[in-house]
Amino acid sequence: MARYIVKSLLQMIPVLLLISLIVFILVRVTGDPVALMLPESASEADRVALTAALGLDKPLLVQYGIFLADALQGDFGTSFHYGQSSLPLVLERLPASFELAAAAMALAVLLAVPLGILSAVKRNTVLDLLISGVSVIGKAMPNFWMGIMLILLFSVYLGYFPVSGRGGFDHLILPAVTLGVGLAAQMTRLIRSSMLEILSQDYIRTARSKGLSELVVVGSHAFRNGLIPVVTILTLQFTSLIGGTLITETVFAWPGLGQLLVTSVNNHDMAIVQAAVFVIAIIVILGNLLTDIVYRLLDPRIKYS
Template sequence: MGKYMMKSLLQMIPVLFFISLIVFILVRVTGDPVALMLPETATEDDRQVLTVALGLDKPLYTQYAIFITSAIQGDFGNSFHYGQSALPLVLERLPASFELAAAAMVLAIVIAVPLGIWSAVKRNTFADLLISGVSVIGKAMPNFWMGIMLILLFSVTLGYFPVSGRGGITHLVLPAVTLAVGLAAQMTRLIRSNMLEILNQDYIRTARSKGLIELIVVGKHAFRNGLIPVVTIMSLQFTSLIGGTLITETVFAWPGLGQLLVTSVNNHDMAIVQAAVFVIAIIVILGNLLTDLVYRFLDPRIKYN
């Protein structure tokens, strides 16, 4: 297991190197950084001074060598919009994104697990059809529309929750629900399909023939074996939530990494974009490694060589 973890960590190096190359190229093709940073009234001398200061007068391979060397040291440059180093700004926003992602994931699990199991156990009944139908609707609703509707109902009309911002638990409820609805819908369908397959296995029929109560058969024997695909989805969704909740964070003015990315792209603040992409990439890679460890816990038969 230790060798597998070490191998996985070493594999991060070429992945991050490839990501750095993509980010470097995309920053260059989005436009001239000097033209984006300077006002329209800037002179040619101003352009020349900024070009030299940014190192853009050097060949591309030299620029990339400087960029990757600085990135390894945690230096992605300074944000011209915020006037400070980019990486600390990104790391400063991470706790807010983690808080929102964790709340949405916990809420989605609380909703999806019992509904998915119940839908599978009550297959082809009214309860199953109702849960499946609601899941389809929940998955189909866009996050931005859901967020706006929740704000209009619970903030503007009823006044139960704040409209936007980050503060106490009341500020977290609406954005977490907005994200959790789509996640819960997807996970409910997945849990239902996995449970239906497992409930038809021979060992489940054997457990029932031994006289075990249905709660033990479903909860202990069936559900645990159906968790591996669910854990995969949870891992992928959680890591994507860290940097992918752009619309939701914008709608609720949640000061997370997603909102910072949107602002930085609009301001052409490429230093922050580069730092954010690297941080998100590392989170995704570590999340996948953690998922592999959870697999081993759920199914001891899984071996990593």
């Protein structure tokens, strides 16, 4: 297992190199950074001086080498919008995104696990059809629409929760519900499918024939063996929530990485975009590695060569 972890960490190097090349190319094709940074009244001498200062007068291959060398030192450039190094700005926003993602994930698990198990145990009953129908509706609702509806109902009309911002626990509820409901709907369907497959296995029938209670059969024998696909979707969704909550963070003015990315793209502040892409890539890669480790803990039969 230790050898597999080391091998996976080493495989991060070519992946990050490829990401660095993609980011470098995308930044160069989005527009002239000099024109974006200088005011319209700037002289030609100012443009030439800034071009030389940024190293944009050198060949592209040399520029990429400089960019890569700086990136290895954690230097992705200076944000011209905020006037400071981009990586600390990105890392400063990460805790807010982690907080929102963790809250949404906790809500999704609390809803999806009991509903998914209940739907599988009560297969083809009215309760199963009701849970499945609600899951489809929950998955079909766009996050931005649901967020706006929650703000109108619970903030504007009822005044129960703040409209936007990050502060106490009450600020977290609406954005967490907005993200968590759709995720819970997806997980409920996945848990139901996984549990149905497990409940049809011979060892489950054997456990029931021994006189074990349904709670023990479902909880101890079936649910644990059906966790692997659930762990997969949990890990993938959590890593995507870190950098993919652009719309929700924008709707609720949540000061996370998603909102920073939206603002930076609108401002053409590519130094922050570069740093954010790298940070998100590392989180996704480490998340996938963590998934493999959890697989091994859940099922000792899984071996990694």
